[in-house]
Amino acid sequence: MAGTFVSTKINGDQTEFVCQAGETLLEVLRNRLGLTGSKEGCGTGDCGACSVTLDGRLVCSCLVLGVEAQGRKVNTIEGLADGDALHPLQSNFIKHAALQCGICTPGFLIASKALLDRNPNPTDEEIRFALAGNLCRCTGYDKIVRAVKATAKDLRKK
Amino acid sequence: MANDTKFRNRQFKSVGTRPPRPDGLDKVTGRAKFGADTFAPGQLIGLVLRSPHAHAEIKRIDTSKAEKLNGVKAVITSKDLPDLTNGDRDLYDTLENCMARDRALYDGHAVAAVAAIDAPTARKALKLIRVTYKLLPHVTDVDEAMKPNAPLVQPRVYTRGVSPKPKSPSNVAKVSEFGHGDVEAGFKAADVVVEKSYKTEQAHQGYIEPHACLASVGPDGHGELWVTTQGHFIYRNTCASLLGMEVAKLKVTSSEIGGGFGGKTHVWMEPIALALSRKANRPVKLEMTRDEVFRSTGPTSSTSIDVKIGVKKNGKITAASAHLRYQDGAFPGIWAMLGAMTAYACYDLKNVKTVGYDVLVNRPKVAAYRAPSAPMAAFAIESTINEVAAEIGMDPVDFRIKNAAKEGTKSSYGPTYGPIGIGPTLAAVKKHPHMRAKLEKNQGRGMACGFWFNFGGETCTDLNIGVDGTVTLTVGTIDVGGARASLSLIAAEELGIPYESVKCNITDTGSLGHNDMTDGSRGTFSSGMSTIFAARNAIEELCQRAADTWEISVKDVVWDDGKATAKGKKHKKLKPLSLDELAGGSPNTGGPIAGHSQIVADGAGVSFASHICDIEVDPETSATKVVRYTVVQDAGKAIHPDYVEGQFQGGAAQGIGWALNEEYIYDENGRLQNPGFLDYRVPVCSDLPFIDTQILEIPNPNHPYGIRGVGETSIVPPLAAIGNALSDVAGVRMTHVPMSPPRIRKAIKENQA
Numbered sequence: 001m002a003g004t005f006v007s008t009k010i011n012g013d014q015t016e017f018v019c020q021a022g023e024t025l026l027e028v029l030r031n032r033l034g035l036t037g038s039k040e041g042c043g044t045g046d047c048g049a050c051s052v053t054l055d056g057r058l059v060c061s062c063l064v065l066g067v068e069a070q071g072r073k074v075n076t077i078e079g080l081a082d083g084d085a086l087h088p089l090q091s092n093f094i095k096h097a098a099l100q101c102g103i104c105t106p107g108f109l110i111a112s113k114a115l116l117d118r119n120p121n122p123t124d125e126e127i128r129f130a131l132a133g134n135l136c137r138c139t140g141y142d143k144i145v146r147a148v149k150a151t152a153k154d155l156r157k158k
Numbered sequence: 159m160a161n162d163t164k165f166r167n168r169q170f171k172s173v174g175t176r177p178p179r180p181d182g183l184d185k186v187t188g189r190a191k192f193g194a195d196t197f198a199p200g201q202l203i204g205l206v207l208r209s210p211h212a213h214a215e216i217k218r219i220d221t222s223k224a225e226k227l228n229g230v231k232a233v234i235t236s237k238d239l240p241d242l243t244n245g246d247r248d249l250y251d252t253l254e255n256c257m258a259r260d261r262a263l264y265d266g267h268a269v270a271a272v273a274a275i276d277a278p279t280a281r282k283a284l285k286l287i288r289v290t291y292k293l294l295p296h297v298t299d300v301d302e303a304m305k306p307n308a309p310l311v312q313p314r315v316y317t318r319g320v321s322p323k324p325k326s327p328s329n330v331a332k333v334s335e336f337g338h339g340d341v342e343a344g345f346k347a348a349d350v351v352v353e354k355s356y357k358t359e360q361a362h363q364g365y366i367e368p369h370a371c372l373a374s375v376g377p378d379g380h381g382e383l384w385v386t387t388q389g390h391f392i393y394r395n396t397c398a399s400l401l402g403m404e405v406a407k408l409k410v411t412s413s414e415i416g417g418g419f420g421g422k423t424h425v426w427m428e429p430i431a432l433a434l435s436r437k438a439n440r441p442v443k444l445e446m447t448r449d450e451v452f453r454s455t456g457p458t459s460s461t462s463i464d465v466k467i468g469v470k471k472n473g474k475i476t477a478a479s480a481h482l483r484y485q486d487g488a489f490p491g492i493w494a495m496l497g498a499m500t501a502y503a504c505y506d507l508k509n510v511k512t513v514g515y516d517v518l519v520n521r522p523k524v525a526a527y528r529a530p531s532a533p534m535a536a537f538a539i540e541s542t543i544n545e546v547a548a549e550i551g552m553d554p555v556d557f558r559i560k561n562a563a564k565e566g567t568k569s570s571y572g573p574t575y576g577p578i579g580i581g582p583t584l585a586a587v588k589k590h591p592h593m594r595a596k597l598e599k600n601q602g603r604g605m606a607c608g609f610w611f612n613f614g615g616e617t618c619t620d621l622n623i624g625v626d627g628t629v630t631l632t633v634g635t636i637d638v639g640g641a642r643a644s645l646s647l648i649a650a651e652e653l654g655i656p657y658e659s660v661k662c663n664i665t666d667t668g669s670l671g672h673n674d675m676t677d678g679s680r681g682t683f684s685s686g687m688s689t690i691f692a693a694r695n696a697i698e699e700l701c702q703r704a705a706d707t708w709e710i711s712v713k714d715v716v717w718d719d720g721k722a723t724a725k726g727k728k729h730k731k732l733k734p735l736s737l738d739e740l741a742g743g744s745p746n747t748g749g750p751i752a753g754h755s756q757i758v759a760d761g762a763g764v765s766f767a768s769h770i771c772d773i774e775v776d777p778e779t780s781a782t783k784v785v786r787y788t789v790v791q792d793a794g795k796a797i798h799p800d801y802v803e804g805q806f807q808g809g810a811a812q813g814i815g816w817a818l819n820e821e822y823i824y825d826e827n828g829r830l831q832n833p834g835f836l837d838y839r840v841p842v843c844s845d846l847p848f849i850d851t852q853i854l855e856i857p858n859p860n861h862p863y864g865i866r867g868v869g870e871t872s873i874v875p876p877l878a879a880i881g882n883a884l885s886d887v888a889g890v891r892m893t894h895v896p897m898s899p900p901r902i903r904k905a906i907k908e909n910q911a
Binding site: 144 | 176178179181182183185186187188189190191192194195277278363364365366367368414415416417418419445447448638639640800801803804807808810811812834835836840841842843844845846848849
């Protein structure tokens with residue numbers, strides 16, 4: 001079966017790939033482009049481990065087809081830090097021990113950034129509902145919510 | 159001094175601080191490599207065909223069409239995994255669980271597998287495999303499976319633990335009895351006797367990372383396996399045995415692990431990946447889907463438990479018994495035995511008896527799930543304890559304090575306790591502001607206790623000192639949630655150097671001696687102990703180098719605060735030599751400086767916790783919400799308190815999910831109806847409150863730093879704490895987990911009627 005040529009921007013970089021019609025964006029990122037920071041936890045959009053943004057909108061990349069990235073902007077965990085400067089969310093996740101195994105962490109960081117981009121001063125409840133699409137089985141979410149709160153505070157000071 | 163395990167009180171410099179973890183940056187940038195994150199040149203994609211039937215004879219498997227499909231490089235069935243187990247029953251069970259032989263024993267049991275050039279080809283090939291099944295009667299419920307006319311799951315299983323040896327096979331694989339005293343006399347002496355029966359449904363560990371591996375085996379008998387696991391040395395030994403390989407020729411490298419909680423202590427599809435690779439003579443990558451994880455890997459047991467407790471009006475328990483029926487899935491396990499051992503471990507009982515029944519059903523092979531088997535037993539016992547306290551009009555915390563086990567108590571499962579934390583956790587609960595906080599309308603409060611043994615076991619550790627004075631700590635226990643930080647703190651403490659000077663690596667099976675799994679809360683206990691010994695071994699060498707440099711006897715050299723120091727007035731002109739200086743000089747004083755330790759870490763300290771829970775119940779829908787939660791647990795010694803708190807919080811969250819939502823649902827055909835995160839609903843962020851923690855430190859006398867192990871106990875109390883809170887708010891005793899809205903509503907209605 002002939003593949004489809006796709007031209008897109010991933011983390012600001014012009015990127016081209018060929019994929020099959022049925023291939024998900026997550027499969028393309030992981031298997032064709034070597035961007036394995038996005039994880040597959042379920043493949044059905046229930047766990048959020050594959051969270052990326054598409055034109056700024058938070059999506060599960062396992063529910064997006066690779067061909068849908070044509071002409072769009074994709075942002076993944078690999079593009080969150082600015083060179084050697086971590087995004088404040090990344091530093092705060094480490095500082096607040098907001099990760100144990102770390103498999104859900106990329107998805108949480110992407111979802112948290114999407115939240116703070118649209119709401120710089122979220123309440124605890126707003127944080128909890130914004131992150132309700134991301135499953136973590138290790139932490140009980142306590143330290144994740146604290147890390148996001150701390151980041152919102154840090155960013156507001158800037 | 160070297161391998162002295164005795165706890166010695168000391169002032170810590172590094173231990174107990176909260177530095178950033180060494181693997182943090184990799185994990186927040188997406189760089190950390192988990193099970194599915196590696197690729198090999200020329201790799202194939204493996205997929206597994208699974209039985210859609212709960213119980214069926216496999217009459218024939220026709221793989222010919224699949225084999226002919228372009229791009230398919232190997233198709234295997236059980237014939238490609240011949241029986242090399244040599245009478246080892248447990249190993250044969252593992253083999254049969256990896257790939258069905260003459261019978262499929264549960265929905266999801268593997269029956270064949272393919273390796274192809276890509277996933278679409280492998281998927282096509284699976285569809286071309288024809289399996290002819292003859293359906294057999296099945297049983298999935300633990301009580302049904304114990305009935306005399308129940309379908310037999312394993313004709314080769316005869317009940318163990320009964321005398322005389324049975325003449326016919328049975329679904330009851332094992333009967334285990336524990337206790338002491340005379341329970342019948344104890345019940346007779348009681349003023350009040352309470353009897354209750356409970357059921358708990360099957361829950362899954364629910365790690366977010368599905369099982370994944372990359373296997374590469376050549377016709378020369380050498381192989382490599384990259385895999386997400388809690389114990390790569392155990393995986394190596396098991397896989398080598400099943401495939402007829404030599405242990406030294408199979409190198410297993412553990413990836414970062416995306417959660418395990420006991421579910422990654424058993425091999426599942428790794429032998430299949432190796433067999434596919436051997437047949438294709440190419441590397442094979444095998445990743446499970448979430449559906450496969452639920453249908454075919456390690457859930458915990460569903461259970462049915464009867465409890466009887468007798469008490470005097472003064473609050474002293476006179477006798478306690480329990481009959482605990484746990485299903486093991488389709489293969490014998492030790493799960494009811496562990497339930498029977500842990501059931502009454504929190505209490506000081508004169509007369510106690512527990513009987514566990516390990517029962518086979520047509521469900522996936524049960525695996526450990528965080529303090530395996532203890533939460534269900536605790537649900538039954540701790541719920542009944544509250545009922546008993548209510549019967550005699552005593553406060554449930556006071557009642558527990560009156561009957562709590564203490565140092566010198568003969569435990570219900572045999573050993574006599576040393577210093578333990580149940581009393582202190584209860585005292586902390588009694589004093590905790592949470593217990594006095596005001597409850598809003600429709601809210602109730604409950605508390606409960608929990609116990610876990612903690613394990614030790616085989617451990618091997620290397621510590622190498624670099625020429626610049628930095629230290630490489632090489633360990634063989636998997637880091638499931640911050641252990642590299644804790645072990646680095648321990649090495650820094652022992653050597654007297656900064657935490658930042660230590661780099662801890664988890665190494666592959668080719669580079670270190672055998673290490674048991676990271677299970678039983680043993681990671682930081684065992685590798686911590688082994689790290690201390692490896693460091694002391696290196697210190698001996700450092701002192702020798704200093705003695706040689708100074709040309710004095712090594713007996714006159716001590717290691718103090720990161721430096722070799724010469725003792726006594728006669729050496730007072732000798733300036734202490736730091737680790738940096740000794741390391742820098744090492745090329746000229748005898749070469750590399752290293753420490754090594756190979757031990758069986760004995761003396762794991764038992765662990766106790768008490769939890770407090772506030773719950774709100776919607777009066778119309780019976781929907782529940784945990785509004786406040788507190789964990790009090792004895793850690794022995796918290797090496798890195800952030801990650802100790804994390805273990806407390808994570809276990810509590812898993813327990814809350816199990817208590818309220820999580821449940822395997824089978825239909826009448828024995829097919830799992832909810833093998834996905836949409837319908838098997840684990841707690842999400844908006845379901846939970848902040849989880850408050852209080853770390854107690856009652857040192858384990860058998861560990862140099864007093865460490866007990868902290869990973870598991872936190873999942874034990876939540877089921878009962880929530881049951882007791884529901885009883886407080888709704889006036890009903892919930893006896894069936896999960897305590898879902900329909901079950902709560904039914905109980906309230908029955909109570910009103």
